Amino acid sequence: MSTFPTEVPALRTAVDDQARHVRSLKEAKTAKEALQPEILRLQQLKTALEAAIAAEAANAPKNVLADQRRSLEDLLKRRFVVGQAFEIYGGVAGLFDYGPPGAAMKDALISLWRQHFILEEGLLEIECTCLTPDPVLRASGHVERFTDFMVRDTVTHECYRADKLLAEHVTARALPNETNPTRKARLEQLVHDVDTYSQTELGAALKEAGVVSDAGNQVSEPFPFNLMFATQIGPSGLIPGFLRPETAQGIFVNFRRLLDYAGGKLPFGAATIGQAFRNEIAPRSGLLRVREFTLAEIEFFVHPSREGRHHSKFGSIRDLKVPLLTKKAQETEGDDTVIMAIGDAISQGIIDNETLGYFIGRTALFLKAAGLADSRTHGPTPQDSAFRFRQHRSTEMAHYANDCWDAEIWTSYGWVECVGIADRSCFDLGRHSEKSGSELVAYERFDEPxxxxxxxxxxxxxxxxxxxxxxxxxxxxxxxxxxxxxxxxxxxxxxxxxxxxxxxxxxxxxxxxKDDPESAEExxxxxxxxxxxxxxxxxxxxxxxxxxxTPSVIEPSFGLGRILYSLLEHAYYVRGGEDEARAVLSLSPLIAPYKVALLPLSANDAFSAILGEIRRSLSAVGVSCKVDDSGSSVGRRYARSDEIGIPFAVTVDFQSIENRTATIRERDTCTQIRVPIAEIAKLCYDLSNGNVMWADARATYPEQQQSASDSVGRKE
Known part of the structure; x- marks a missing residue:
């Protein structure tokens, strides 16, 4: 077998060159026997690249080690950002409580989403009940098709989600011990295609990979398991229902009211934010796979013609470049992401239409505003992009969908789907019209008969x-x-x-x-x-x-809990030496649980009045703050605020009494400026909302030198 480069940059180049070579062979309709060795070489190069990236990460500085996830989760638990629900009773898998910082972060993310989509796009926001009668979810197809395939340990009867067990077994057990290149490539293919398997194909793949349970026992054949929580509505128990598995159905069943509210005109969009429930088979991956979670969903109603899918604001994102993993790349060339302008992707037929492309662009801007950069500066594994948009393959696409893309964020668990953006055609309104007997339609008046x-x-x-x-x-x-x-x-x-x-x-x-109305059957x-x-x-x-x-619908659906956890992973790093290593959540000020930490230099009573004055002025302009007047040193209190992502710290000291100024410290650079107390509230408001950058503030106000005890290290 040919030798490969060992350095990551050289391997990336080799993978790109080989991928182009394979594409050219395919375009030339090269015979299969000549093409297959080149495809195998491409797969081997990709495997070598993944191994080199993993080796590079293992030798990287401590703040980018793959095991940082454990340190982050320890921090989240210790500072009660999140915690296991019902922990004093042993806890329940897949259920979590958000503590004060976590609840504030989540609320900030929801506020950003509402500002970015509902207010900017003029969407109609509604709030719907979580309890849903059986006929509604039967019409939507959830009763019949909202399932995952499950297997059981044949000895202990422990349950597993079959596709996840297959992927975990191959990745953790089979691949590391496999030396045969052909067999290794086949195992990688099993993992690559795991989301596309039917029940029969999944059973065959489990056998082919030799999958066993965590206890080492044989597992059963896969069988479908409906993920909805069933219940009865009313004391008689005669009205079957479910806790909703998604929030969208509330918009569809209220379509006629929403259309009337919109003046009977299309296009228009409706949005809802709320809890959804899925009875996950084996919740793992911490906050990424839970049984109760918050969704933010949009249903944007358009005319079903292709012309009806034009978007009046498409020009605003036409030239925006986003990372795209197309279905063609997945089905023929591997997992090669390309950076492409959305307008080009539509003109080339990669993205189906303007409205779908518009919401892909707006989603990319939202993720960036929340704090995800185009490239990683720290995290579990270096990647070219913090997020990407992956198109559903032909085997994944619902029969009624024209096109569908998932926004995936890179985490220590790999690529995680956090947003789904789909063109669902007329399916939903058509099904509810058919099953309910109510016409969920719009009317188009012509200019001329x-x-x-x-x-x-x-x-x-x-x-x-x-x-x-x-x-x-x-x-x-x-x-x-x-x-x-x-x-x-x-x-x-x-x-x-x-x-x-x-x-x-x-x-x-x-x-x-007429004779016996009670006994007459319908x-x-x-x-x-x-x-x-x-x-x-x-x-x-x-x-x-x-x-x-019947209008068609473009549906962007956001898993806010998954996005928040991904932001935490991307924001987490450790600075300082081993003796004084301190964890930091480098969150965007828009997502930070509190915008300002208020600190008196010491417990001197003279600081209390000034501290109260600053707190009231911050509150008056809507800037949240957290007072830390404990007896610890200022440096330790800075560290505590850094741990939960507070971007700015205002410290009242003896100079504050003399000339009515206070210092403002920025979390990531650890630099400080001295600002008149009368100007602190407005400056903190502008800094927290991105109206003023920290570099501009440093250029405007005198810099304050800090003592060594105030900070350990800085992120320049």
């Missing part, structure tokens, strides 16, 4: 009544109520088969219902065949001034 050709059915009512009995009337009503497109389809079926099959509900027995829907001899198909010209249609 149009003459259109329509298909009409004319019935031999007497003959059909004799043939179908009580089913004749509901069959005629059903066919007369269908859309023109549906009538055309039925007409084609009538011509080809000699009959059409529809599903209708027979008329109730009026006499029985008729059930049945299939009925309408013979051709009783139906005449005609085409008529009809002048219309407008038309009704």
């Amino acid at each position: 149009k003459d259109i050709e329509v298909t009409v059915f004319k019935f031999d009512r007497q003959g059909l009544g004799m043939a179908l009995k009580k089913l004749a009337k509901p069959a005629i009503e059903f066919l007369e109520a269908t859309s023109d497109d549906a009538r055309k389809a039925y007409a084609a079926e009538l011509e080809s088969k000699g009959f059409i099959t529809i599903r209708v509900k027979p008329e109730a027995d009026k006499k029985k219902k 008729p059930q829907e049945v299939d009925v065949q309408v013979p051709k001899q009783y139906v005449t198909i005609a085409t008529e010209t009809k002048r219309i001034h407008g038309q009704t249609f």
Whole structure:
């Protein structure tokens, strides 16, 4: 086998060169026997690159070690950013409580999301109930299809999510011990395709990889497990329901009210923020896979035509470059991410339409505003980009979706899906219209009347009544109520088969219902065949001034808990020497739990009045602060505020009494400036909201030299 470079930059170049070589061979339609060795070499190069990156990370400075996750989680627990729910009773897997800093961070993230999307885009925000009746989720498909595949340990009966167990087993057990290149490439392929497997394919993959449970026992064949929490609504228990697995259905079932509120015009968008619940099989990965979580979802309703998917503000993000992992790259070339302008991606047919592309761009800007950079400066593993947009492969795409992208963030757990952005076509409103009997449609008024050709059915009512009995009337009503497109389809079926099959509900027995209304059963829907001899198909010209249609929907869905945890991983680092190493959460001021730490230099009573004055002025302009007047040194109190991500610290000292000034310290550089007390609130407000940068503040106000005890190290 050919030798490969050992340095990461050289390996990256080799991977890029080999990928281009493979693409050129494919374009030239090279014979399979000649192409296969080149593809194998590409896979081997990628494996070598991953190994080199891992080796580089292992030898990197302490603040970028892969095991920093454990240190971060210790910090989050120690400072009660988050904690295991019901811990005094042993805890419950997949359930977490947010402590004061965590709740404040989450609230800040929600506020940023609301500002960035709801206010900026003029969305209609609603709040809907978490309890959802069975018919709603049956119509949406959740009752039948909202499942994961599960396996059980055949000895202990412990449950595992089958795809995660396969990926973990191959990554942690099989790959490190595999020396055969062909076998290794096959194992890597199993992990790569794990999200696309059917139940049968997943069972075969588990056997092929020799997957066993954590206890080393054989596991069962995979079987579907519905992830929804079932319940009963009302004291009788006769109304089955579920805790909602997503928040979107509340928007769909309120569509008519929202359309009316929007003045009957499309496009318009609705948004909702709230709790969702999924009964995860085996919650792992800390805060990334939980059973109760917060979603922020948008349903943006557009005309179903391609022209209807143009977006009036698309020009604002047309030239924005984002990292894209296309389905073509995943299916034919590997996991090669490209940086591309959104406008170019649409013109090349990579992203399906402008509205979908617009929300991909707005999502990228939101993630950057929250604190995710284009490149990593510290973290568990160095990566070219902190996040990427991965397109669903053909095997992942829902049958009703035109296109779908996931915003994935790099963490110590690998790439984690945090946002889904999908063009769901007319599926949701169509299903709820069909199942509820309510027309969830919009109306388009034409500038000028149009003459259109329509298909009409004319019935031999007497003959059909004799043939179908009580089913004749509901069959005629059903066919007369269908859309023109549906009538055309039925007409084609009538011509080809000699009959059409529809599903209708027979008329109730009026006499029985009148005589004994309580015992009269509601008729059930049945299939009925309408013979051709009783139906005449005609085409008529009809002048219309407008038309009704079922809108399509673009749906961006944000997992706020996953985004927050990813931000914490990206923000976490350790500075200082081993004897005085101190953890820091370098959070964006927009996400920080408190914007300012207020510190008196000591316990001197003379500082109290000034401290209270500054606190009140900060509160008046909406800047949150945390007072730390403990007896610890100022340096230790700085460290405590750094640990929970507070970006600025205001210290009142003896000079504050003399000339009514105080120092402001910035968390990441550890530099300080001295500012008049009267100007502190406005400056902190501007710094916290990004109106003024710290470098500008340092240029405006005199710098304050600090003692060695005030800080350990700095991040320049």
